[in-house]
Amino acid sequence: MAPQGSQKGNGSDPLPGLKNAGIGKKVCLEMKSQNIPQTMPVTSQDMFNYAARYGISNHTLQAVIHFKDKLDEAKLARAVRLSIDAEPVLGCFFVERENSPFWQRLFDPEKISWCRLEETKDREDSVMKFLLEPLNMDLDPQILALLLRYCQEDTLCIKLNHACCDGRSAREYLKLLAGLYTKLCRDPSFEPEPNVQGKRDQSAVLEAQGITELKSSLIPEETEPTWAFPWQRSAEQESMQFSVTRIPSGNFRNIAAYARAHGATINDIILTAYFRALFDMIEPKLYAPMEIQFTVDLRRYLPEEENISISNLSGIESLRLPGIKCESFTSTLERVVLAMKRIKIHFPGMQSALACELMRGMNSQEVLETVKKEWQTSLVSGKSSPMLTNLGVISPTPLFFGEVEAEDAYVVTPAFHAPAFMLGASTYNEVLTLTAGYYESATKKEDVDHFLDLVVGGLSSCDIRTDRA
Structure with a gap:
């Protein structure tokens, strides 16, 4: 080709x-x-x-x-x-x-x-x-x-x-x-220097952490998904869809203040709203730990002066949390913050980086077969852990294209076939954008929009002035 x-x-x-x-x-x-x-x-x-x-x-x-x-x-x-x-x-x-x-x-x-x-x-x-x-x-x-x-x-x-x-x-x-x-x-004749030395491989992350023995460093973890975003099997032709919702700067500042007051990060707040929305929609068995996976930027483990190219350097981490009946948002947040602190102690994303690097010895057909097998397992079980990828602040200062300032910006994460589901988040100029890409009719637009309404509702309750749940 x-x-x-x-x-x-x-x-x-x-x-x-x-x-x-x-x-x-x-x-x-x-x-x-x-x-x-x-x-x-x-x-x-x-x-x-x-x-x-x-x-x-x-x-x-x-x-x-x-x-x-x-x-x-x-x-x-x-x-x-x-x-x-x-x-x-x-x-x-x-x-x-x-x-x-x-x-x-x-x-x-x-x-x-x-x-x-x-x-x-x-x-x-x-x-x-x-x-x-x-x-x-x-x-x-x-x-x-x-x-x-x-x-x-x-x-x-x-x-x-x-x-x-x-x-x-x-x-x-x-x-x-x-x-x-x-x-x-x-300078209309400007040409950039090609970044031909920048690292793209996860091996740089493992090397920075002093990990040389991959298999011995890999710790077996729970891998079975516990639930999935609401979906149904359908013989109808699939149609890709995107749902996008925005949280304005005033509301975002309230959320940030609320997070600081509770020793939490914006990511903790989003995870809390994510769990509570799914608990509301799916109503899983009480006190049974449910899993949401989230992405981790592995560049955090590299020296600041390290030259990194455009690449895939992300890990996956999992958070399991049981639902508790009539629990307040603040109480759920406290449990999320505690669980995240435990995760952060053990180098989040590093285990998935190890697992991915062990694939280096596999040829592309073996990788493809492995991915297909895991996907088939999800289709049969009907379960696939919902995912969150929070890209954080796109730029801490306004982006300028010449003299023209970018007033607004957001990133849209990939659309997933059911039973997989991903919530994407990004922030620019203190506006938080939440996105979800999916395929109808297996995943219904009204379910995604209702889910986003629940997430936004949870986030909107984070007001330090009232500190209500």
Whole structure:
């Protein structure tokens, strides 16, 4: 397979700028990027995320950034193109070779339309259409962008292939793109230095922790899921859907103050609201521990000066909590905080990193069969632990594309087939965004929307001024 970038319709046109670049500029670009390798190794977590394409999820991370002013579409297209040189894995496609899969550099990236411009009269509808637009792993690059123009305002929508990067990398990509655009505003001939030395492998995390014996360091844990987000088996054709809800800055500040007052993190608060919403919807047996899994950024274990590329460096941790009848939000939060403190003592996410690294000795077909077997087990049992991925603050300071400030931004996590389910969270400008991607009719939209209402209701109760449950 040799993807050259699909050109999608939707009545949109490629952005100008690339195809009219002069020969001298192209030669200069080739000289600048000559150190980019034509192939790159695939990590064990890359393989696992790649395998998700076979019936588990849409393997796509997405971002939406809103501006009150217009961007320069030619500079934006150029910035997206240069981003695949700055982070070379984004300029590759996955070669599914059984014994040794690898990332292959795109053959002619200059012929790809890296961003397209679309005029719209309904911004929200156009954003949702983009979110629902599939990313073709065999034809599309690892990054696709759309610039939506509504009157004098622009909205930038981005897709990233989860096979090459995790949520933290998606967050970092937004900063990278903003930086490239800004530098192009100052110097149109700017070209970035390719990050060819950055680490992408979990082995760097294990090395930083002094772990050399993988099998002896792996501690067997409970693995059987205890429940699943409400779903039903259906013979109807599946339809991907996304539900997005926003918690405004005023409410978020109340939540943050409430968290501080109770010795909790924002993540603890979201987990508490997550558990309580599921307890309400599913009504599991009282006092039976139920499990929610959450992602952990493994970069926390690396030295701050470590050069990390766009990559998959995430671990998984589990929290089990029994439901207690008529318990207040504060009491549930106290139990979550206590449980999380116990988890944090034992290097959260490290055990899943060990398990993933042990897959390094497996070929891609063995990885695929392992993933399929686990997925089949979930389908038969009807259970799959609900997941939370909290990407945290997208940027502690406003993102600027040149002189244009990003007024709003959020990240959308992958859509999962039932019985799997993931709640995604991200924050920008003190606005918390919750997202969920799923497939109807196995997972019903009304159930997801009701769940999000319950979560928001729980979060809204976190007001230090009343401290009510």
